[in-house]
Structures are given as C-alpha cells and as structure tokens.
Amino acid sequence: MNKQPISLRVLLCATIAFGATGASSQEAYDPMRPTVNPLGPAASITTAPAAELDPELGNLPVGLGAEDTYYQCIACHSTAIIRQQHLTDQRWDYLWTWMIEDQGMYEPDDETRDVILEYLKTHFSSER
Amino acid sequence: MTDKISKDDVIDIDTADEPVRRTFLKTTGLTALGAYVGMSIPFEGNLMALAQGMSEEDIMASKDGLILMSDRPLNAETPAHLLDSDVTPYEHFFVRNNGLVPDHALDMDAEGWTLTIDGEVDTPLELSLANLKEQFEVITQRLVLECGGNGRAYYNPGASGNQWTTGAVGCAEWTGVRLSDVLNAAGVKDSAVYTAHYGNDPHLSGDPEKDAISRGAPIEKAMAEGSMIAWEMNGEPIPAVHGFPLRVVIPGYPGSASQKFLTRIWLRDQVHDGAKMTGYSYRVPAYPIAPGTEVPEEDMVILTEMPVKSLITYPQSGTQTPTGQATEVRGHAWAGNGDVAAMDVSIDFGQTWIKATLESAKNKFTWQRFRADVTLPQAGYYEVWARATDLNGVEQPPVVPGWNPRGYGNNMQHRIAMIAT
Structure with a gap:
C-alpha cells in the first residue's frame, strides 16, 4: 500500500493521544488542535483510553x-x-x-x- | 488511527451504474467514502469530477487535501495552508451541504432550469438562465463564503454540528447578476421584509415534502452591494457540490443564507421561517450566557453579519525557519460588515504586536491579503498569532468568544507554530 502522510482529526477519532517527545513533539504541536487549545475554556488533553x-x-x-x-x-x-x-x-x-x-x-x-x-x-x- | 490513504484506494470505488450507486449512498452509512472521515483527501485530478454522471464520491475525489467531516451529508474543511491563494480554487473550496447533492447537479444538467421571483413583488418573474444572462448586467465579484459554524470545534461544552476548526471558509470569484437588479425588475413592494430562498436539494430523510434548508436575508441586505445570483464560480459553471447551476450569494452572512441549487426567491412580509431559520439553527442567544447554559428557543436571535476574522495561510503550522532572519508570514482577513481596517501579528503570545501590511479589497466582502516579516530571536518554539480589526475598531478576541448552544461565530485569533532553528 502506497503510504502517504495524512491529517487526522482528533475529535473524530476521539482516542488519539500524541505520545511524541522532545524535538519531534515540538514540531508536531499544532496550537489550533481543539483538544489542546490552551485558550479554550476548560480545555484539557484527552487521556481517556482508546474505545474499541x-x-x-x-x-x-x-x-x-x-x-x-x-x-x-x-x-x-x-x-x-x-x-x-x-x-x-x-x-x-x-x-x-x-x-x-x-x-x-x-x-x-x-x-x-x-x-x-x-x-x-x-x-x-x-x-x- | 495509523491507516494511510493510498491513491489506489480512493479510485477503487464502486463502478455500478449510477442509479444503483446513488441509492447505495443514500441508504447506508458504510460508503466507501465513509472510510475516509477525519482524514485528508488526496488529490485525484479533476478529470473525474468533470465527467458526466459523477457521484458524491467522485466529487470528493476531486477535492485536494480537504478534511472530510461527514460523508452523508457531504461536509469537508480546508487546512489553513491550502487557502493561501487570493482566489480559492475549486479543489480547495470547503464543502457544506445540509441535504443531498441533487441528481441534476451530479449530472451538470441545467436543461429547463428556471428561477421564480414571487411574493411581495409587483410582477412575479420566471427566469431561465438565458433570461438572467441577457436581461441584467453581468458582474464578477470575489466574495468570501464562511459557514456560520466555522470554529465550532473550540466551544466547550461541545456545540452540535460539524466540528469545523478553521477551514469552513473560502473566497471564490462569482459571476452573475446583482440580486437587487432582479428584485427591482419584479418590483419590490413596501410590504417586503425578508427573502426566502429555495433549492431542489433533497432532504436527508428522503421526504419530498421537506426542504433540506431554506434560509433568507432581510430585504435591505438582499438589495445591498454584494448580494448576487451567480452561475459561475472562478470562471466555470458552478460545480455540482457548490450549487450548480445557480445560487444566491449573500456575502458577510453565514454561508447558509447563500442557497445552492436555487429555484425560487420568495419575498415575504415577515421574517422567513423556513427550514433552519428557526429554533437554534443559525441563531445565537439574545443575551450573554455561561458556557453550557440552556437558552429558551424564544430567546435565540438570527445570526446575521459574521464577525471580523483572519487566517494565516503561509507558512504551514510547524514550519522551521532560521533564527534571526526575517520570514514572511501572510494570510487573509475579512469581515461580515465589509472591509478590514488593520491587521497585526504577534510572536510572543499576544504580549506585543507587529503591524502587518494589508492590501486594499478588490471589492467589498472579499478577503484582503496581509503580510508581515517576523524574526524569531532565538532557537525554539514560537507561535504566530493573527489579529484583524474591522472598520468599527472591533478586533478578533484571543479566546473563544461567547459560548452559544450551536457554536456559531467563533472568530478567535488564528495561531500557527513556527520553529526557529
């Protein structure tokens, strides 16, 4: 299968937890990702385990x-x-x-x- | 979560004959397209979309890099860095449908199409596309269309509907006639207070008695500069998914006022009460409320002018740039009440602001290009924030503005990450 990078919408997938660290996490960080938006009221990073x-x-x-x-x-x-x-x-x-x-x-x-x-x-x- | 889309997968769709395929799409949630919800859609070339008899799947295959929100009805948004062009091309224009794409549009068949103008007019009109082109001055305008719910994803508690982030917006070049010219030809009676727009897109339930959506605008807005009836988008017949063969464009208002597949404009002697004009649809509370508050329906008022907003379209969020060297940051700014007055960017989380250059508008209600050079002083993580100011001195807020039950009108400042190396 031809692999290509894709964008995943966190809210749709609901269960993604970015596990990246260090420099790679810095580069992957998107300030407009809804679940980690520090300016949204009561924003929090979802830590719930992945639902089947x-x-x-x-x-x-x-x-x-x-x-x-x-x-x-x-x-x-x-x-x-x-x-x-x-x-x-x-x-x-x-x-x-x-x-x-x-x-x-x-x-x-x-x-x-x-x-x-x-x-x-x-x-x-x-x-x- | 780790699935990648391959080109082969996307073009490997059901090739049964059309009626069967469309029935399939309308009766099951497990469409081939459904597998791509939440992922970006690879570009598969416009040839497929230009072919006759395309399906909704073919349409999405002709959209490049959009994030699919929903496959039935079709809804997809555009990542900010794909909106860098002054005029948004078809393949990057967001998709928002309340109903199904009608068969005539999928077939790009406008044979016998007419537009009715009736209600509070002296002389009701029935106009063919040829009548429209011959009887009125043809104009071309660049107009922003933005979904009223763009930015809904940032409201907490959540607001129901598609969870648009920043990409339910685009600016196309629309060709058609002034709405005021057409309404004046019919003769607007003093009793006319609101337009009511109708199209022929089927309701999701399949009930032929139901309208998928029927919204309108105050008569003053319909008669004002900008409002038009269009048959071309970017110099081509309006593509199927954007309203072929005719749509109204009410710039500055939520996109839902700009009815696709337009068949009728009824001038009413009261505020229109068609599908998605009432209840909570495209309405906001009449007074400030705390997040999560239930608001009685009678206290919800119609959302009209969209707030001032901007988007950083270059560079893409996460881009690396050399420390201590000037880098261009650019994007677009627009406002529901007309032009934008000023544009500023910040590289220190809004503590200080840098004036951006702002190009004048080609016409009212287009978006305006802004540019700024930013120099990141030391290696590490930065954010660039963008803030537009409208002609009344109203600025975009740094946080999500007032929570509302359906999550409309979020014009918070857009931010990108930039990494100095």
Missing part, C-alpha cells in the same frame, strides 16, 4: 445501544456526524426531539429511545 470501535456499525464505539443507535440514525445521515459530538445531556435530549419533530426521524418505542439516548450521552458527552 465497531467497523460493522460505522465505527461507533462498542457498547450497549450501539446497534440501535446505528440503525436509528443512518436512515438519514452517516455516523460521522455522531462521532464528532461532545454535548451536554440536555442538548442530546433536545436533538432527539428536533430529529423527530423537525427532521422526520422515525420515533421508536420508549425503551429503544432510552437505550439510544443513554448510549449517546455515555460516548459523546461533554459531561463524562
């Missing part, structure tokens, strides 16, 4: 609710937009209602809704 992603489910993190989430959401959009988010619980509740009332999302039974919202709030949260 499920390629069968659009690379959503493995976990309870991943399958329900995948099939609920991909009727309209790919998982890429989900994987970028880090929202408050209240924003996820709002988005769910907006998807149904405004964007024509199919409304599942209450149990499925709870499973999906719990999954989203667990894996794509600004609170935990």
